[in-house]
Amino acid sequence: MTFDDVVKFHGHACPGLALGFRVSKLALKEFGLRAMDEELVAIVENDSCAVDAIQVVCGCTFGKGNFIFRDFGKQVYTFFKRPQPEALRIAVKWQPAPDDPETEAMWKRYSEGDRSPEVTLVVQDRKAKKMKTILAADDSELFEVKRVEIEIPEPARIYKSLTCSSCGEKVIEPRARNVNGQLLCIPCSSQ
Ligand SMILES: [Zn+2]
Ligand SMILES: [Zn+2]
Numbered sequence: 001m002t003f004d005d006v007v008k009f010h011g012h013a014c015p016g017l018a019l020g021f022r023v024s025k026l027a028l029k030e031f032g033l034r035a036m037d038e039e040l041v042a043i044v045e046n047d048s049c050a051v052d053a054i055q056v057v058c059g060c061t062f063g064k065g066n067f068i069f070r071d072f073g074k075q076v077y078t079f080f081k082r083p084q085p086e087a088l089r090i091a092v093k094w095q096p097a098p099d100d101p102e103t104e105a106m107w108k109r110y111s112e113g114d115r116s117p118e119v120t121l122v123v124q125d126r127k128a129k130k131m132k133t134i135l136a137a138d139d140s141e142l143f144e145v146k147r148v149e150i151e152i153p154e155p156a157r158i159y160k161s162l163t164c165s166s167c168g169e170k171v172i173e174p175r176a177r178n179v180n181g182q183l184l185c186i187p188c189s190s191q
Contacts, residue, residue, distance in 0.1 A: 018134040020050030024057035065156025
């Protein structure tokens, strides 16, 4: 799986994706092959571009249930292989080098909505350089890696479907709500 494969899935190349790619490679080095089934599990603590790389490279996907999102807004990724509780916790510690004053001024204009060709060119170039640095850096420059023991989250389960008595659509049992003796889906129960 190359960075190009990841870019194809994600839609564009960006520094966040490059970081996710490096995280994924490190996880695979530790745990071996990518997850065809759900034994390798990723716990991600953000929903940035980086997590798309993890789904493609590690085979930990939202739909398979071996990709767990915790909305902490942190660049932290934890991998483990069921049923072992020993996990690899990867925290991104990398900081881009400070911009030179000219680039910084251009970046400020860009963030204020300026999309003129001169500004866009500098911003694109800044992005490309950042990506290249990330892809070439040592793991030790990018990450703080720890081996930790975690409490294993419940695996994906198959639930019985019920029918919502208001809209008539199917809903899995744990998401059905009992409102005055009527079984309702969440959208209907909050109307
Ligand atoms: Zn992106
Ligand atoms: Zn309903």
